Amino acid sequence: MLGVDFVPCFRTGEGIAEVEAPATLVAASDDPALVAxxxxxxxxxxRYERExxxxxxxxxxxxxxxxxxxGAVCARLMFIGEAPGADEDRTGVPFVGRxxxxxxxxxxxxxxxxxxxxxxxxxxxxxxxxxxxxVEEARLCAPYLYEQxxxxxxxxxVTLGLPASRLMLDSTETMGRLRGHWAEFVxxxxxxxxxxVMPTYHPAFLLRSYTPENRKKIWSDLQMVMARLxxxx
Numbered sequence: 001m002l003g004v005d006f007v008p009c010f011r012t013g014e015g016i017a018e019v020e021a022p023a024t025l026v027a028a029s030d031d032p033a034l035v036a037x038x039x040x041x042x043x044x045x046x047r048y049e050r051e052x053x054x055x056x057x058x059x060x061x062x063x064x065x066x067x068x069x070x071g072a073v074c075a076r077l078m079f080i081g082e083a084p085g086a087d088e089d090r091t092g093v094p095f096v097g098r099x100x101x102x103x104x105x106x107x108x109x110x111x112x113x114x115x116x117x118x119x120x121x122x123x124x125x126x127x128x129x130x131x132x133x134x135v136e137e138a139r140l141c142a143p144y145l146y147e148q149x150x151x152x153x154x155x156x157x158v159t160l161g162l163p164a165s166r167l168m169l170d171s172t173e174t175m176g177r178l179r180g181h182w183a184e185f186v187x188x189x190x191x192x193x194x195x196x197v198m199p200t201y202h203p204a205f206l207l208r209s210y211t212p213e214n215r216k217k218i219w220s221d222l223q224m225v226m227a228r229l230x231x232x233x
Contacts, residue, residue, distance in 0.1 A: 037073040040151045044144065053140040054125045063125040065092035069148060071118035076229060078154040078195075079103065080145070081202060082163040083123035085130050094119050099203040103160070106203065110222055118152050120145065122164050138167050146187050149195065156225055157185060157195050161202030168197055175201060180221055182228075198225050 045068050054060055067084035070093050079095075087097035095103050104114055123133050123141050133141075145167075149157070159165040162175045169183050178199040185195045200221040206214055 031074070034072075034074045037151050041069075041073050041148070044147050044151065048124065048144050053144070054123070054137075056140055057125075057127075057137055058134075059128050062128040064089050066124055067092055067094050067121065067126070068124055069118060069120040070094050071114065072116060073118065073152055075116060075118040075152055076155045077112070077116070077225065078118045078120070078149065078152055078157045079160055080157060080164045080168065081119075081121045081160040083121050083130070083133050084126040086126065088121075089126040094121055095203075098207055102203040102207060106218070106222060109219070110226055118148075118154065120148055122167055133163050138163065142167060143189075146189055149185070150187050150189055150193055153193055154195055156228055157197045158221075158225060159197060159199045161205065164202075165197075165199035169199070175199070179217065180224075182224070196228060198228075 045066075048068075049066065054063070063084075067088045081095065084094060085097050085099070087100070088094055094100070103119070107114055107117060122138050122145055124144070127133060127137070157168065159168050162178075165175065165178050166172065168185050169178065171178065171183075179201060181199075183197045183199065185197050187193050187195075198221055200218050201214065206218060
């Protein structure tokens with residue numbers, strides 16, 4: 001069982017320990033900035049569908065549905081994974097399988113709701129057999145992810161796993177060396193925004209190695225994120 005207390009220190013004698021969350025993570029639904037951001041996001045998705053960079057993949061037709069993104073387009077916090085899996089391919093929504101369920105619990109443990117953040121992947125289509133994205137596949141899809149980031153303009157990005165972390169940070173370091181340390185992403189587009197990045201392990205990795213040590217490492221990373229959003233980091 002996953003359990004919402006995915007690290008031991010989350011649980012008190014009476015249930016989940018309260019976590020202080022930052023205020024106002026998303027814009028109000030009638031905010032003109034939100035309306036404009038949603039329009040830009042819709043236009044970007046339409047352009048992706050027209051240009052279809054996945055058509056250049058070695059197996060371009062191995063997917064069923066485009067998996068674009070999910071959440072608030074004006075969120076202060078964004079999560080980025082590597083690619084959709086079978087459940088995501090079926091539903092067209094990122095992080096809805098077992099790893100996604102664990103991510104939801106991680107977000108809940110941070111004192112947040114999934115609707116308050118934005119979740120996306122480097123690739124927008126499922127690789128055959130859930131294969132790790134190749135360098136070329138990531139290169140072809142990266143510009144659209146970068147534009148998503150420019151539209152959302154988050155204060156913090158959490159990269160989930162090594163492929164997403166290496167792409168966002170232009171690094172060849174191991175996950176063990178990257179996680180737990182703040183880095184910075186500078187978008188190459190006209191927006192030129194700078195975003196603080198916290199790399200951490202992918203929920204799928206945690207499912208495979210559900211140890212107290214790994215849970216503690218991820219929770220430490222997420223605590224640093226929450227402190228940053230509260231203006232403490």
